[in-house]
Amino acid sequence: QNAIEVGGNEQGLKRTGQQAVYHDATNALSLVEVAQLLNEGQFKPLSSAGSTGLKKGAFWSSIVITNTFSIPNDIFLEYIDHQIIHIDLYIKDKLSGKYQLVHQLSLTKPFIHRPVRSHRFTLPLNFSANETQEILVRFGSDEAGFTYPSMRIWTADNFYEAQTGEASFISFLFGSFFLMSLFALVAGVVTRQEVFYYYSIYAFSKITCWATILGFTHQYILRENFHWSLMSTSGAITIICGLLFSRAFLKSKQFTPKLDKVLLLMLANALLLLISALFQIKVIAIITITVALLLYPVLIGVGFARWRQGSKEAGIYSIAWSFLVIGLIIQALRDLGVVEHNFINYYWPPAASLLEMLTIMFAMSMMVNRLRKEKNAAKASYQAHLEQSKALLEMEVKARTMELEQAKSIAEQEARKDPLTGIHNRRSFFERAEERLKLAQRSQQRCCLFVIDLDHFKQINDSMGHGAGDQALCTFTEIVNRRVRETDVFGRLGGEEFALLVTEGLSTAKLVGERLVSDIASEKITVNDTSFSISASIGLVEVNIEYGIELAIKTADEAMYMAKRSGRNRVMIGQY
Numbered sequence: 230q231n232a233i234e235v236g237g238n239e240q241g242l243k244r245t246g247q248q249a250v251y252h253d254a255t256n257a258l259s260l261v262e263v264a265q266l267l268n269e270g271q272f273k274p275l276s277s278a279g280s281t282g283l284k285k286g287a288f289w290s291s292i293v294i295t296n297t298f299s300i301p302n303d304i305f306l307e308y309i310d311h312q313i314i315h316i317d318l319y320i321k322d323k324l325s326g327k328y329q330l331v332h333q334l335s336l337t338k339p340f341i342h343r344p345v346r347s348h349r350f351t352l353p354l355n356f357s358a359n360e361t362q363e364i365l366v367r368f369g370s371d372e373a374g375f376t377y378p379s380m381r382i383w384t385a386d387n388f389y390e391a392q393t394g395e396a397s398f399i400s401f402l403f404g405s406f407f408l409m410s411l412f413a414l415v416a417g418v419v420t421r422q423e424v425f426y427y428y429s430i431y432a433f434s435k436i437t438c439w440a441t442i443l444g445f446t447h448q449y450i451l452r453e454n455f456h457w458s459l460m461s462t463s464g465a466i467t468i469i470c471g472l473l474f475s476r477a478f479l480k481s482k483q484f485t486p487k488l489d490k491v492l493l494l495m496l497a498n499a500l501l502l503l504i505s506a507l508f509q510i511k512v513i514a515i516i517t518i519t520v521a522l523l524l525y526p527v528l529i530g531v532g533f534a535r536w537r538q539g540s541k542e543a544g545i546y547s548i549a550w551s552f553l554v555i556g557l558i559i560q561a562l563r564d565l566g567v568v569e570h571n572f573i574n575y576y577w578p579p580a581a582s583l584l585e586m587l588t589i590m591f592a593m594s595m596m597v598n599r600l601r602k603e604k605n606a607a608k609a610s611y612q613a614h615l616e617q618s619k620a621l622l623e624m625e626v627k628a629r630t631m632e633l634e635q636a637k638s639i640a641e642q643e644a645r646k647d648p649l650t651g652i653h654n655r656r657s658f659f660e661r662a663e664e665r666l667k668l669a670q671r672s673q674q675r676c677c678l679f680v681i682d683l684d685h686f687k688q689i690n691d692s693m694g695h696g697a698g699d700q701a702l703c704t705f706t707e708i709v710n711r712r713v714r715e716t717d718v719f720g721r722l723g724g725e726e727f728a729l730l731v732t733e734g735l736s737t738a739k740l741v742g743e744r745l746v747s748d749i750a751s752e753k754i755t756v757n758d759t760s761f762s763i764s765a766s767i768g769l770v771e772v773n774i775e776y777g778i779e780l781a782i783k784t785a786d787e788a789m790y791m792a793k794r795s796g797r798n799r800v801m802i803g804q805y
């Protein structure tokens with residue numbers, strides 16, 4: 230077997246390689262038996278690239294290393310993947326020719342037992358000047374597991390320097406997850422959108438998941454009691470959080486109910502993974518985690534379906550989830566030994582996870598923007614609706630007020646009218662007459678007042694009936710109305726007694742009165758084929774405006790009675 234030459238500046242670029250590997254599928258071979266197999270030439274190059282794939286038992290690797298340095302050299306062998314259950318390292322004793330156990334590292338042991346405090350298994354070897362050491366390494370897992378039977382070769386100083394660089398990258402990764410989790414939590418409190426809380430928990434679960442898978446939980450938190458099942462547990466929690474977040478963000482239950490059923494199945498599978506991890510049932514854990522990861526692309530489909538329905542942010546979500554799925558596919562290809570392990574495919578899954586979270590954050594900012602726009606639009610439409618209702622209400626109030634005013638004015642007019650004849654009633658006559666007298670006083674006009682009473686009206690009622698009496702009253706009103714002018718005030722004082730105020734001097738008024746008497750007497754009234762005529766007695770007085778209307782009425786009334794006494798059907802002038 231060719232020796233690997235190491236110098237004083239090894240930077241982890243050289244590997245112990247997989248040139249001489251033996252698979253002990255029974256996991257029962259002793260060190261002596263394995264050394265025998267090596268001597269018999271049973272150690273062969275590994276057929277797959279890097280990883281052994283999911284296999285039971287242990288893998289043994291034979292390595293020969295020569296220190297080309299002419300002084301002693303401290304060399305570190307670093308296992309290339311995050312975790313393995315057991316690594317045992319044996320060195321051939323130069324005197325006895327037998328292999329002797331030098332390091333026994335195990336994931337189940339407290340972290341403190343590791344000879345190098347690193348999250349990946351690292352085994353130190355001391356070489357004297359130009360020394361060659363024959364090494365056997367046993368890579369073991371309790372049941373079936375992935376193994377990369379190769380290790381990076383470092384000189385101690387370079388190893389610690391590289392660790393510092395890696396720590397910066399990890400700090401950035403976890404710091405970003407933490408900030409996103411915190412930011413989403415605040416956004417949840419502010420917006421009251423439960424999707425932000427899901428995102429916050431999901432982002433936080435990524436920290437616990439990657440910290441556990443990459444070995445930091447063992448290094449810093451659970452130093453005493455770490456178990457492989459914690460990796461599955463943290464993975465299950467992240468898958469559950471991711472599914473819960475996705476269902477809330479994509480609203481799959483509402484808009485893609487069929488695909489949502491698949492998501493529920495995925496949730497059930499993730500729960501089974503969680504339970505099998507908690508109860509440390511490795512076979513079910515491996516099956517369920519494989520199913521979970523194989524079904525991950527379904528979420529890209531749900532996002533795509535929602536995007537087709539018009540949700541832009543769901544499209545961005547699909548892109549984000551694609552980053553994660555591509556990362557996981559690369560990891561799977563590496564784990565299965567299809568592609569060679571390298572630094573990029575080692576860190577791509579957590580980096581893709583960060584890229585996924587950042588992209589989803591962007592999708593959520595789009596969602597918030599959309600919600601804000603929708604809220605503003607709803608507010609504007611509500612405002613418009615409110616203003617429209619207000620305008621309608623104002624119009625309604627105006628119309629109602631107008632109707633009321635009209636009704637009021639009609640009622641007022643009605644209140645002033647005599648219901649039978651339609652002329653002013655007593656109260657209205659007095660109001661109008663007073664107004665008229667004031668006007669006349671201002672324009673120095675003369676006014677005369679008639680008090681008119683129908684003659685023997687009781688007889689009409691008694692002989693022809695009340696209806697005929699009413700008819701006579703109406704006909705009488707019409708006759709007077711024909712004679713009155715706009716400036717005159719004509720009203721019914723009560724019963725068959727009327728008053729008429731005219732803006733005329735006494736002589737003209739007397740003529741008017743006589744014409745009225747003759748008009749009334751000459752009018753024939755026909756009720757039920759029976760014709761009859763009426764007559765009226767009129768008392769006339771020239772109004773002394775200073776004395777007011779009441780006294781004028783009284784005086785004219787007396788004159789009217791004089792006319793009655795003098796034989797009726799005539800005009801008599803009264804004196805104050």
Ligand SMILES: Nc1nc2c(ncn2[C@@H]2O[C@H](COP(=O)(O)OP(=O)(O)OP(=O)(O)O)[C@@H](O)[C@H]2O)c(=O)[nH]1
Nearest residue numbers: 682683684685686687688690695696698699724725
């Ligand atoms: N049909 C009718 N009759 C009325 C109305 N108002 C009052 N009367 C009647 O008018 C009559 C007035 O009668 P009297 O006061 O005795 O006077 P008269 O019969 O006209 O006699 P002289 O005035 O002396 O000519 C009464 O019979 C009242 O009932 C009315 O609105 N309609």
